Amino acid sequence: MAERPSERRGEPLVAVLLSWVVPGAGHLYIGRPALALCAFLCVEGLFAAGILLTHGRTFEFLDPELRGAMATALTPEVGNLGGLLWQLKRFGFGADEPGPWPPFMLAGAWLTALSGMLNALFLVHVHVAARTPRGHRPGAPHPALLVGLAWLVPGLGHVAQGRIRRGLIVAVLLIGCFALGTWLAEGSNLSRERHFYYWSGQFLLGLPALATELLSGRPRISHELAYGDVGLLYACLAGLLNVLAFLDVHGVAEKRWLAASAAPLVSPAPPVAPAGEVVP
Amino acid sequence: MTALAVHVLFFLGLAAAIVVMGTFYGEAEDGPAFRAMPRRYGVFCLSCLLVAGVMLVCEHLFASV
Numbered sequence: 001m002a003e004r005p006s007e008r009r010g011e012p013l014v015a016v017l018l019s020w021v022v023p024g025a026g027h028l029y030i031g032r033p034a035l036a037l038c039a040f041l042c043v044e045g046l047f048a049a050g051i052l053l054t055h056g057r058t059f060e061f062l063d064p065e066l067r068g069a070m071a072t073a074l075t076p077e078v079g080n081l082g083g084l085l086w087q088l089k090r091f092g093f094g095a096d097e098p099g100p101w102p103p104f105m106l107a108g109a110w111l112t113a114l115s116g117m118l119n120a121l122f123l124v125h126v127h128v129a130a131r132t133p134r135g136h137r138p139g140a141p142h143p144a145l146l147v148g149l150a151w152l153v154p155g156l157g158h159v160a161q162g163r164i165r166r167g168l169i170v171a172v173l174l175i176g177c178f179a180l181g182t183w184l185a186e187g188s189n190l191s192r193e194r195h196f197y198y199w200s201g202q203f204l205l206g207l208p209a210l211a212t213e214l215l216s217g218r219p220r221i222s223h224e225l226a227y228g229d230v231g232l233l234y235a236c237l238a239g240l241l242n243v244l245a246f247l248d249v250h251g252v253a254e255k256r257w258l259a260a261s262a263a264p265l266v267s268p269a270p271p272v273a274p275a276g277e278v279v280p
Numbered sequence: 281m282t283a284l285a286v287h288v289l290f291f292l293g294l295a296a297a298i299v300v301m302g303t304f305y306g307e308a309e310d311g312p313a314f315r316a317m318p319r320r321y322g323v324f325c326l327s328c329l330l331v332a333g334v335m336l337v338c339e340h341l342f343a344s345v
Binding site for chain 1: 286287290293294297298300301302304305308310313
């Protein structure tokens, strides 16, 4: 059953836009100050740590000919729009003369990307929370939690919903595509510096991509790759296709969550026995 | 010829992943999703073949080197 506008805590679109610019602002708008503070601290904490480690130089990974006003729109950092705009205004694309990278450049770039992803999950949360009536008793896991699981490990969101067969198929398919792509590209896809946009795509695969990047040790490529481009495509598309899994998980989770909201808060009245009969 | 066959195989593999995930997104229930997959896979591959054919004709007519 769809919720009535009068039962809403606030306008979902307004809440999402507020949180997109300032993490937590949407939660403050719908009257959840504690969660607002938590969202702000977590997202901006990750972002600040990333900026400290990278010295704000993440976008220097971009080739000079790709740098422009919209060049960063296809990065995970766009989930934290306020932070992204501040970073662009404060640091831009760096100095004209490239210098050596800071020692923890890659870890820092991961942290700013994670801050964008985490804020995207808070956006999902606030969009649902704005439509959830007050006094709602959770009868199903929150959609944001399940989407987070679907990002962390492809298929895990489906499994947590009880859709185990579908979850296993998604996991095998997407992790398999990523593994095949990484093998074909001989690990060259695992570098944000080398393949800025392809990396952004495979970032959506979550833990498998992070773990492989950590374990790969950034292999050096000193020969022609026969199927390097095919590998990049497979690895990147595995991450992009995981977005369809997010949407699938979210659609079912949202339906279940709001159905639980629409359920009556008091138990139904006991059956009334016809005259002359005794109800056990 | 071998290279072409390998690339066709790569395409068919990736097309399968795209079709499976697209069908899962379109069908919340497993049964209808699995039944729809073969037809969707065929339509996807034929559509791509059509696009590739049009591109080859255009290349031959307007951009031959």
